[in-house]
């Protein structure tokens with residue numbers, strides 16, 4: 221290695237072949253639950269017009285203020301975007317989902333849609349446990365529904381995914397942050413109370429006092445958290461409709477059998493939330509312990525130029541969730557080992573092309589198969605077969621090969637039996653299904 225080797229960037233991670241188990245289990249659980257709950261898959265580009273987040277996520281948010289990776293697209297217009305536009309590596313999935321919803325005219329075709337997505341997000345944050353600059357989220361957006369049952373559905377869905385992934389120690393926190401009708405008076409009361417302790421607030425919060433006072437409640441600075449803890453709560457100031465909505469959300473979550481805690485100071489870091497907000501936390505994470513955040517956002521679609529369309533959704537932090545799964549040892553017992561079906565051992569170098577043909581035809585038959593590509597001796601290949609965790613090995617060479625046959629060895633019992641090469645795949649499949657290992 222040179223003195224100054226090229227390394228991965230701070231806040232980015234490789235995921236190596238042996239590091240996928242929890243990842244796969246979480247994504248499989250999510251897919252299963254999305255199908256059960258009727259959500260359709262959406263994929264959007266990683267690159268978006270920067271204005272989408274400035275308008276959608278909100279100018280006063282930490283994401284837009286400090287965390288976006290924005291670059292200028294070429295000024296000559298050759299990229300077909302008219303040139304001179306700022307493009308951003310998406311920091312979150314909700315504004316892109318709404319952009320796609322509007323761009324595909326989904327609002328003109330029945331309006332109501334339940335969508336899910338999964339993919340990488342980018343934020344220039346200080347890297348720490350579970351916090352990266354390139355990270356991943358799995359999220360849902362239920363678009364076009366005002367019912368409190370839908371708020372509850374997304375909370376129950378997130379809980380179902382975590383349960384399905386094997387997590388048992390999650391805590392759900394919920395609150396209502398009201399609507400544009402009742403929030404102004406709360407904002408006023410909050411501001412008044414915070415102004416009395418302005419000297420205890422951080423520099424950023426001084427600015428938030430004037431621009432977006434609710435964000436003070438979301439500040440991660442310990443001094444500000446202390447002040448926020450003593451601040452008035454919105455619960456007592458909700459309008460009748462928000463109050464009813466909140467009560468119905470809670471009743472529906474109760475009905476779904478998920479326990480939760482009301483957290484009267486909970487707000488979310490993004491500007492578009494209205495009424496219900498929630499976070500799912502896990503103690504494995506330390507100070508930044510939220511593994512999923514969500515809520516209702518009835519104003520975002522109009523903010524992005526669409527018709528009035530109430531929505532609710534959540535985003536799960538994948539890396540944060542994986543830390544929780546590791547701590548709870550949520551290994552997938554059903555998945556078994558990583559072993560392949562069959563390892564083809566070549567006893568005669570000149571037969572390697574035949575072995576390769578055999579490996580190819582086993583794969584075509586839907587079996588995972590492998591062989592040696594490094595010119596190992598047959599005894600070393602046998603060791604590799606063992607190491608690979610293969611259920612079977614196919615020993616190719618000698619007189620059997622003259623008869624277009626090979627010895628099929630059950631790696632568990634050690635028993636061997638001659639099989640014609642063209643029947644090897646069928647025989648292995650038969651034995652696999654007989655052992656229930658399909």
Ligand code: ATP
Pocket residue numbers: 312343345350351352353354355356357488489490510511512513514535536537538539540541
């Ligand atoms: P938080 O207040 O937890 O930072 P947020 O309001 O900034 O969240 P959301 O998009 O709502 O942003 O985040 C949902 C979840 O995604 C977070 O709770 C967290 O688990 C995960 N997440 C957010 N930012 C990062 C990051 N930089 N690295 C890893 N995971 C992240």
Ligand code: MG
Pocket residue numbers: 282489
């Ligand atoms: Mg954040």
